[in-house]
Amino acid sequence: MKYGARNQLIGTVTDVKKGAVMSQVKFTVESSAEMSSVLTVESVDDLNLKPGDKVRAIVKAIHVLLVKE
Amino acid sequence: MKYGARNQLIGTVTDVKKGAVMSQVKFTVESSAEMSSVLTVESVDDLNLKPGDKVRAIVKAIHVLLVKE
Amino acid sequence: MKYGARNQLIGTVTDVKKGAVMSQVKFTVESSAEMSSVLTVESVDDLNLKPGDKVRAIVKAIHVLLVKE
Amino acid sequence: MKYGARNQLIGTVTDVKKGAVMSQVKFTVESSAEMSSVLTVESVDDLNLKPGDKVRAIVKAIHVLLVKE
Amino acid sequence: MKYGARNQLIGTVTDVKKGAVMSQVKFTVESSAEMSSVLTVESVDDLNLKPGDKVRAIVKAIHVLLVKE
Amino acid sequence: MKYGARNQLIGTVTDVKKGAVMSQVKFTVESSAEMSSVLTVESVDDLNLKPGDKVRAIVKAIHVLLVKE
Numbered sequence A, B, C, D, E, F: 001m002k003y004g005a006r007n008q009l010i011g012t013v014t015d016v017k018k019g020a021v022m023s024q025v026k027f028t029v030e031s032s033a034e035m036s037s038v039l040t041v042e043s044v045d046d047l048n049l050k051p052g053d054k055v056r057a058i059v060k061a062i063h064v065l066l067v068k069e
Helices: A041-047 B041-047 C041-047 D041-047 E041-047 F041-047
Strands: A007-018 A022-029 A034-040 A054-059 A065-068 B007-018 B022-029 B034-040 B054-059 B065-068 C007-018 C022-029 C034-040 C054-059 C065-068 D007-018 D022-029 D034-040 D054-059 D065-068 E007-018 E022-029 E034-040 E054-059 E065-068 F007-018 F022-029 F034-040 F054-059 F065-068
Touching: A007 A034, A007 A041, A022 A041, A022 A054, A034 A041, A034 B065, A041 B065, A065 B034, A065 B041, B007 B034, B007 B041, B022 B041, B022 B054, B034 B041, C007 C034, C007 C041, C022 C041, C022 C054, C034 C041, C034 D065, C041 D065, C065 D034, C065 D041, D007 D034, D007 D041, D022 D041, D022 D054, D034 D041, E007 E034, E007 E041, E022 E041, E022 E054, E034 E041, E034 F065, E041 F065, E065 F034, E065 F041, F007 F034, F007 F041, F022 F041, F022 F054, F034 F041
Parallel strands: none
Antiparallel strands: A007 A022, A007 A054, A022 A034, A054 B065, A065 B054, B007 B022, B007 B054, B022 B034, C007 C022, C007 C054, C022 C034, C054 D065, C065 D054, D007 D022, D007 D054, D022 D034, E007 E022, E007 E054, E022 E034, E054 F065, E065 F054, F007 F022, F007 F054, F022 F034
16 A cells, blocks of 8 residues: 655544534644644544544645745 | 644755755654655745755645545 | 745734634735635634734645636 | 635736646736746646736635734 | 646535535536535535536646555 | 545556656546646655556545536
8 A cells, every 4th residue: 555645644543523514633643743634524434533543644745834934 | 923734843854856846845853754845946945945954844734634544 | 934835915814703623714915805714723723813813824836726717 | 607715816927937747827916916826737738828818816715824923 | 718727527516514614515426426525615605506516626636645555 | 444535536547747856647537537646756656656557546525626617
């Protein structure tokens, strides 16, 4: 299984918040940073996501904004 | 300075590859994972990005795809 | 502070509509055009956005669709 | 003709820069601000974009990042 | 009317689910596959989308993730 | 293996065009429609994409723009 995206992080789901259309899934990655993904309620149901689940978070490089402070 | 995005990672630029229109910037984050951003050549020039620079990588939660394996 | 994105507009928040997971923020830019951003409720809370606030709206060039009519 | 996107700006193309795969199109909007779109070389050819052309720039609200400075 | 995007599919709306901020529109394309779009409630209202409506679904090539299994 | 995205199409690669930073991959889906994905040259190399390969194309619902004509 190979994904055509540069950024892939393995995380553990910590929270799932459900709205009418969209859900927000929080997960921690190795460095202990907390991250979030927003996806449809249906997708969360399909994946049956719940705290403790392992997920792979995939982000295309084009979606990463860089800021120099 | 506050950003309206859930995912923010501090990284160090390791490589800049330049095309005609788009450039790819590689950077490592704390956990030593390597990540990539693709932005216009002009943006890379504006930020004057080069290896060793500190950058903040920002990703809206909506752009994160979750996969359960 | 420099942003790796081609499109940056300064606007004034006119309205914040809150859902369970996502919020919609309306703002006007200099030309008086009304624009919208959708972000997580948490991000809106982090930024403490309310009508009258000044915001910078950032859009990567890759997210702009062009239509010729 | 109606577009399911909150942000629509009418602009005039000022420049087209062509790469191997992607092209960058610059255009000015009413307020005289300069904006950019990156699309495939093929799409630019389909639209036959050249300086002076009128374009409608469409951005889904979800792709707008807000920053409070 | 020409769109600067590589992927365009003609579909028929089958369902509209409304949240507070975002709505999800389901539609079938020629091959009978079911697809979904998430857009603001306001955009769905602007388009007055309801089951049976014909829509054009547009996806920029940059938003398509490829996976090889 | 489950993907947190509403839109998944199985296709066959027909062409790979390589730039300096980005590559464009064309593929046909069941209904014979031609589609395109743009990803980094590195990702195309990782997947070793070539004409005839089967790919799964994944698009988050939030990235689908609807137009009513």
